[in-house]
Amino acid sequence: MTDLHQMVTTGFKSRFGTEPTGLWSAPGRVNLIGEHTDYNDGFVFPFAIDRRTVVALGVRADRLIRVASSFAEETVELSLDDLTPENLEGWSAYPLGVAWALGQFGADLAAVAGFEVFIDSDVPIGAGLSSSAAIESAVAVALNDVWQLGLDRRVLARVGQLAENRAVGAPTGIMDQSASLLGRADAAVFLDCRSLDAEVIPLGFDAAGLELLIIDTRVSHAHSTGGYASRRASCEAGARLLGVSSLRDLEVDDLVRARELLDDETFRRVRHVVTENQRVLDTVRTLREQGPTAIGALLDASHVSMRDDFEISVPELDLAVETSRAAGAIGARMTGGGFGGAAIALTPHALIPAVTAAVTAAFTAHGFGTPDLFVVRAADGAAREV
Incomplete structure (x- = not known):
């Protein structure tokens, strides 16, 4: 026990x-x-x-x-x-x-x-x-x-x-x-x-010598508060204005028409969802064809989309992502609903101590609270x- x-x-x-x-x-x-x-x-x-x-x-x-x-x-x-x-x-x-x-x-x-x-x-x-x-x-x-x-x-x-x-x-x-x-x-x-x-x-992280490092910013969030609900409302409005039952029905090529029909904020919310769907498909395909060392750029692009288009990141998350990448992570992004919470950094096993030290030091230098960093395994x- x-x-x-x-x-x-x-x-x-x-x-x-x-x-x-x-x-x-x-x-x-x-x-x-x-x-x-x-x-x-x-x-x-x-x-x-x-x-x-x-x-x-x-x-x-x-x-x-x-x-x-x-x-x-x-x-x-x-x-x-x-x-x-x-x-x-x-x-x-x-x-x-x-x-x-x-x-x-x-x-x-x-x-x-x-x-x-x-x-x-x-x-x-x-x-x-x-x-x-x-x-x-x-x-x-x-x-x-x-x-x-x-x-x-x-x-x-x-x-x-x-x-x-x-x-x-x-x-x-x-x-x-x-x-x-x-x-x-x-x-x-x-x-x-x-x-x-x-x-x-299968992820194949162990065989590739990779770890998934969690960087908990300790900035608390709550899904039942307004930010999450407002993003969902924007997605539903975008789907309605584009005449589809949900944003799942759109592909990347449909974004040209979406830009013409939607206001800027709604368009960016829609663009995140459409491109994120494609990134999921690309990640699964890349894992199968090339293995986990090849998915870093997709993780990076996902964070940029959440930061700029969906606007759910916070400075602590951005710093965690930027610093872990500079210290050797092969890809990083915020994870979860946003407005706080954690980032993930896919990192070679040997570089976990260096990435951990770099992120901790960067948070101190920016006057942020001390983050909690730990490795998780798929269970x-x-x-x-x-």
Whole structure:
């Protein structure tokens, strides 16, 4: 049993006075490329990481739900009979929202038992590594097991997305939950967000002597606030004005017409999504044909697009990207929803210390807070642990 497993078990016993039925876990994710394309029915290429959220869950004999965590002092209680998005708020909306959303995908909430759950995690919060989807996915697989629902992983991803959209109020797509549930070691999930077809693609980082360095700027962000929602609204407006159901229906050649029909800001938002979709396809093809050492320029171009066209970067992210590239990373970009969070730098193993030192020094020189830098590896998705 790992330290995290021990902590969540101890936390469950301390809060609820009983032994849990079992432990389940789900990873955070890093998006290698494909940002803000998921809710536009586009392509994404994330992978699950070796940072996980663990939940200890116990089944009750009545209709009560009790949820607690290591990151909140209060224990939230709610009856299954009162489980609606309108009754949920704060951090507990993530696990409770999953329980509600399962009822929208076939679970008979009038017939299932209540439960108690304690949550702990080593996925950084607010870093763009999808700590929220890790919670949702871990709770989803746990309830799928104890309620004997028999839902497959792709349906559970939709459950998590619905919970985040309706219970939490964040207008996110399905990428994060898909990566957390479908991930495999040393591989990424090539996901078509329109059809939900997913293919696991080997990354080959280990064989190529590459590491993915996370540079957590520690500039916090929140998807349910205005910046993310306004970008999504711009994408929807652009699609409507161009007469397509979503920006997925556009190709790079369509940008000539888009420039003529759209105002400058909406055009740039559209251009990011259209070109980012193409970069995802190019990254998958390049990995297959040439290997991971050849994808650096695509990562770099993705960051420029997010910085200039989608305008979701911040000075700390730009500095992290520029400095890591100058210190030897073969490609770098911000990752996640933006407005803070983390950057990624695909870096030769031998240069990790030099890149880490250079980024830390640059942040100090610019008067920014100290970033948190660490390597992540592609890991397996959500599972029962005990």
